[in-house]
Amino acid sequence: xxxxxxxxxxxxxxxxxxxxxxxxxxxxxxxxxxxxxxxxxxxxxxxxxxxxxxxxxxxxxxxxxxxxxxxxxxxxxxxxxxxxxxxxxxxxxxxxxxxxxxxxxxxxxxxxxxxxxxxxxxxxxxxxxxxxxxx
Amino acid sequence: xxxxxxxxxxxxxxxxxxxxxxxxxxxxxxxxxxxxxxxxxxxxxxxxxxxxxxxxxxxxxxxxxxxxxxxxxxxxxxxxxxxxxxxxxxxxxxxxxxxxxxxxxxxxxxxxxxxxxxxxxxxxxxxxxxxxxxx
Numbered sequence: 071x072x073x074x075x076x077x078x079x080x081x082x083x084x085x086x087x088x089x090x091x092x093x094x095x096x097x098x099x100x101x102x103x104x105x106x107x108x109x110x111x112x113x114x115x116x117x118x119x120x121x122x123x124x125x126x127x128x129x130x131x132x133x134x135x136x137x138x139x140x141x142x143x144x145x146x147x148x149x150x151x152x153x154x155x156x157x158x159x160x161x162x163x164x165x166x167x168x169x170x171x172x173x174x175x176x177x178x179x180x181x182x183x184x185x186x187x188x189x190x191x192x193x194x195x196x197x198x199x200x201x202x203x204x205x
Numbered sequence: 206x207x208x209x210x211x212x213x214x215x216x217x218x219x220x221x222x223x224x225x226x227x228x229x230x231x232x233x234x235x236x237x238x239x240x241x242x243x244x245x246x247x248x249x250x251x252x253x254x255x256x257x258x259x260x261x262x263x264x265x266x267x268x269x270x271x272x273x274x275x276x277x278x279x280x281x282x283x284x285x286x287x288x289x290x291x292x293x294x295x296x297x298x299x300x301x302x303x304x305x306x307x308x309x310x311x312x313x314x315x316x317x318x319x320x321x322x323x324x325x326x327x328x329x330x331x332x333x334x335x336x337x338x339x340x
Contacts, residue, residue, distance in 0.1 A: 076214060077215075079211060117291045120289040154254060158255030165333075168332065195212070
């Protein structure tokens with residue numbers, strides 16, 4: 071696996087949220103996060119066909135304020151927790167700062183989707199949208 | 206959201222699997238996929254600390270054989286299913302071809318992890334590893 075290989079991600083949507091700063095964001099969506107609007111880029115309108123209100127989706131975001139050089143963290147920023155490899159945690163700080171979020175679709179207006187709850191802050195790029203598979 | 210924005214993903218590991226071709230791969234891991242080895246790049250060894258045998262992980266892969274220009278597909282390649290937006294399906298063909306896989310850790314040998322079952326084919330780059338959160 072040569073280290074020089076890389077891949078280019080392009081945002082497909084952006085989060086419009088009342089959460090403006092990372093310090094205000096809960097650690098997970100179910101810990102009191104707000105509902106948000108996703109502005110999907112118009113060129114991806116066709117890719118939304120079939121998404122319905124009430125459906126549960128997985129969003130993959132690019133956590134644009136994260137540190138990519140951090141390899142160990144105290145889980146949940148709690149200094150009493152032992153330093154742990156980032157791949158064993160959900161820390162936003164990781165080599166590829168991808169966020170994974172389960173949300174419900176609340177409203178659809180053209181290429182805008184209201185979803186929630188979501189802990190990602192205003193302006194966070196969304197790089198993929200997937201349905202949750204039934205177990 | 207200017208269209209020129211992009212982000213650079215770097216592989217953190219690669220899949221070593223007996224599945225060599227996309228045509229041989231089951232659609233989902235639980236549909237008969239094999240166990241595989243993940244070769245994690247040595248520079249990310251510290252990021253693995255805390256991962257244990259028996260744990261369930263989410264892998265995010267880069268599906269390197271996918272088409273990035275496909276916006277609609279017949280789900281599960283079944284022509285009887287109506288054409289559906291890729292964001293409403295788990296098709297590998299999508300603007301950012303990220304794969305999402307739940308696997309169990311079976312063995313750990315240095316920076317190699319045996320995990321399974323995994324439907325991603327041999328040589329698939331892994332771009333993130335995350336623990337599954339308890340509900």
